[in-house]
Amino acid sequence: MGVGSVKEVGPVQAEQMVLNIGPQHPSTHGVLRLKVKTDGEIVSEVIPYIGYLHRCFEKHAESITYEQVIPFTDRCDYIASMNNNFGYVVAMEELMDIKVPERVEYIRIIMAELNRIASHLLALGVYGLDVGAFTPFLHMFRDRERILDIFELTCGARLLYNYMWVGGVSHDLPRNFESICIDFLDYFEPNIPEFNELLTKNKIFIERTADVGVMPAEVAISYGVSGPNLRGSGVKWDVRRDEPYSIYNKFDFEIPVGTGEYGTLGDCWDRFWVRMLEMQESCKIIRQALKTIPEGGDVHAMVPKKIRPPKGSIYRRTESPRGDLGYYIISDGSEIPFRMKMRSPALTALSVLDEISAGWMISDVIAILGSLDIVLGEIDR
Amino acid sequence: MIVDYLIDLIPFAADWPGLVFVSVVVLCAVPVFMFIAVYALVAIYGELKVSSFMQDKVGPMGQGVGLHAGKWGLLQPIADALKLILKEDIIPTTADRKLFILAPFIVFIGAFISMAALPFSQTIIVADMNIGMFYILAVSSLGVLGIILAGWSSNNKWSLYGAMRSAAQIISYEIPAGLSIIGVIMLTGTLSMQGIIEHQTGFVWGILPNWIIFQNPFTFLSFFIFFISGVAECNRTPFDIPEAESELVAGAFTEYSGMRYAFFFLSEYANMFVVAGVAVAGFLGGWQSPIPGLMDSPGWGLFWFMSKSLFLIFLMIWFRWTWPRLRVDQLMSVCWKGFIPIAFVNIFGIGLWKLIIG
Amino acid sequence: MRAYFTTIWESVSTLITGMAITWRHMVNIRKGSVTLQYPEERWPRPERDIGFDQGEYNVIRSRLHVDMDDCIGCLKCERVCPVDCIKIETHRVDKGEDIPDVGHTGITSNGTKKALLVTRFDIDMTECCYCNLCTYPCPEECIYMTGGPNSEKHQIDYEFSQYDRNDMVYRFAKETSEEQVAIATGENGEKK
Amino acid sequence: MTSDQDTFIADAVEKALAGDMDAINSIEDRSIRGKAKAALVKAKRAAKAEQKSESSEESQGGGTPEEKVVQSSLSALLSSVYPDEIIEILNEGKVVQLKPQKWNEIATFFRDHADALLDQLECLTGVDLGTEEPLQVRYNLHSMKHRHKIEILINADRVKPEIPTVETIWRMADWFEREVYDMYGIVFTDHRDLRRLLCPEDWEGWPLRKDYEEQESYHGIVVPKVKEGWE
Known part of the structure; x- marks a missing residue:
């Protein structure tokens, strides 16, 4: 119970209290420790301490073969494993100059977008929990379960898929996939307005999130914040559209950006709202993909049994539900990566926390942290 | 009433007044305690089930005794209570031991002795004091003392935050609640609970019950202000910032476990009942039937009082599982900028109404 | 003043809208409930219309099983495992000969003649990451996750929980003493 | 391995290169199918290398x-x-x-x-x-x-x-x-x-x-x- 050091704030001597939020705390979304300096309820400084979930992904990747890395990418961002697989295989295929069959590209995009919806559902639901609303959380989990069912149907796993391989996917889609997927979309899309009525447009929720934790666009770019957090600040930037990978340029989808409808541009509500709209866009992409997916054919490109990329390096980023997920892969021509760096979007999102939450209350710090949608598995890797 | 009745019953009351008084108080206290315990089990079960249904799940279920939670999960609250009682009682080494032990009882006593003035029916009331309403408002504030003690003695920052928030909140929300009650007292001209209820006898035009809530538009508003302030005094969502689990872990109760935690739990539910009971007595006609001629014999009084109170408790549960939580400063501004001005306008309006119309 | 009342109106209306939604869910619980009464009801395996040879597509992630009669001891699964949870020891024996003493069959169900006696095939399921990588390279398809295409042979087991951590190490090879191995391997006795 | 098999594989690979992957996929025997696929990969890689050396001047530099x-x-x-x-x-x-x-x-x-x-x-x-x-x-x-x-x-x-x-x-x-x-x-x-x-x-x-x-x-x-x- 140490009381913080006495620090001079202006002309008045105020005693600051140091508060440890975490590593075990209900709303740190994992094992994160925030050292918060407070003056009463007002927070003057937030210092995140990370590394409690550090599993040496990068060191470990230097001792296993390229295909063995994929199960470990699953475990980095365990909420959106498909997208992590996707980023890795896109980078690897670019490095090895592999062209995968078109059906594989479609399958990958369907899976990645489904996982994006699942990830956003979790982010939004848990955010509701952070601001005290319990029911939307379980409603969203109910729908997320159905997406996980689809994944289980496809690849047997519900959370950590190891589904996308270099040069293909592990299994073809089952024949009843399309009807099940359409069923889900028909069921899910009408639920989004209900979430909005229950939570997004709720006055208490708006009061808690609008104008809170404003992140201006310049700050966001400078901190490397990406994905829905950046778009919440009004920057129309999406790797899927601006640096198209796979076959995203074939699909027609909007990039929702924050508008500051209820408060200032770039506040927590905008970030929340962007995620809500993105789920609709993902539904649109999935519907298009299901309509045009080519039938039949092998789902594995011609890849040598032992993956030995040519000597060289590549940095490729893809759009994960949390933002720009980059892989920096350096190959020395052997079957083991020479260097594997994962640029995780949640790490940059967490680094901006101190900047945007100083001066707010403890409750707001929790709300801001939740709106950044961090996953500690990805931050610590 | 019951107290008076019992004292009259004992023939040698005049000889040993002290002894008789003490035994009568004990005789009354035991049933009230039993009532709170049973009611809390029902309320916890209700809360579990209602919350589950709202979240598209079925809540505690089972096949029978010994198998999970009994038929429809009816044994779940009993299992919860047993678990809490049997759990190890942990007192942190750095805690202020005496205060730490004392705090849960103070909180519980506040809720417990408020029950003494609640008119369950025409006859079932422990003591119908002539200052009944005032008494309830006074002693129900005792709970905040216990919460502050709990927060301070735990020697934990989360607890301290919870306690301070709780104190600020309860003290603030006493004001709109009290101001709303003033309107009732202006109309009835009495502080006695039974007197207030008797004032609400009869029906307007033979249909609309002559309850205070329906007597004029200002009292209608008053009821909601009183009820929502009451929700805030019970620390229920959306005003549960003292124990906001996503921010303060468990607020003032972070360090408590087992039996002591159960007491906080019990007093939260008891407080809910007190708030609901006062709202029913003050605005909703107490133990009187809402429909002319339907079950309005005195024996049905308990039924009507309980069903009205439980309905209000259901409302509180409904609030909790629908809405997010307010922030601490918003909570204050809702109180000081929203409720208190409206409450003052209400007093003024009720007075004018009484002067001009009634 | 106007803003004051607008705010109040907005608050009341949005809060009541929310309450209406939860009410709707509460009264329609019979239709909307998604609960599975777990020990009585099990999670149904999704209906899967694969439409191609199931032997090639082991679409399940559950506990691993090895058909030891078919294992030729090629170590492919051990090598590919990213978490090193598989441990195999083999000894050279006469090709294609049955050795009933140590439970060794000479020829697999695919017709391959075995040249190695597998004396140890341990899988530590506490470490398994269910990535399914080991089942693909197996030339005899003898290592697989139970409950998939081979579900007739092995009932799916959700929990496979144990009271002792060591019981999670599945030992598939028949226990053999050193003498037995020495007799079985004969002059080929070097350990591989 | 018989020469009979060899010609069979070569046939299938040629068909596959022409775009008919079923020629390989329909092979019953696993081992022969595997060999055929391996041969196909080899053939494709050789073709690619040839292409690259031809068009190295245009293709490198990448992008628009x-x-x-x-x-x-x-x-x-x-x-x-x-x-x-x-x-x-x-x-x-x-x-x-x-x-x-x-x-x-x-x-x-x-x-x-x-x-x-x-x-x-x-x-x-x-x-x-x-x-x-x-x-x-x-x-x-x-x-x-x-x-x-x-x-x-x-x-x-x-x-x-x-x-x-x-x-x-x-x-x-x-x-x-x-x-x-x-x-x-x-x-x-x-x-x-x-x-x-x-x-x-x-x-x-x-x-x-x-x-x-x-x-x-x-x-x-x-x-x-x-x-x-x-x-």
């Missing part, structure tokens, strides 16, 4: 013509302003290796110059090039306005690795530099808060260096090298 212009213009801009700082321009101007001394100045120039406007630091990677080689830090820069990118490489001495910080220029570099310091021990001079990021404060050694040796024990906890009974 405009992109190429922008790419080269960034490195050209750099070589016109800071000719002495450049060690090497690699990969058609997409990658530039710089000397560390003036890196901070160049970074500011890159961020603020109207033709560069590299306002986003995509990624900051530390690399250990080998036990005898120097350490390296790689910066992937990107402009949100011009939509062009460049990669900067800066080497650091292995014994006393020091690189100027760009933490104030791109705030993202704050934590990424801390991570590189944590993993490689590269000191970013003038960094305001250079602490370990992921490892504990009292961790010994720089884990991602190629010559890193694991600790025997940490705070009395023995680090298991080999799993018990799994030798």
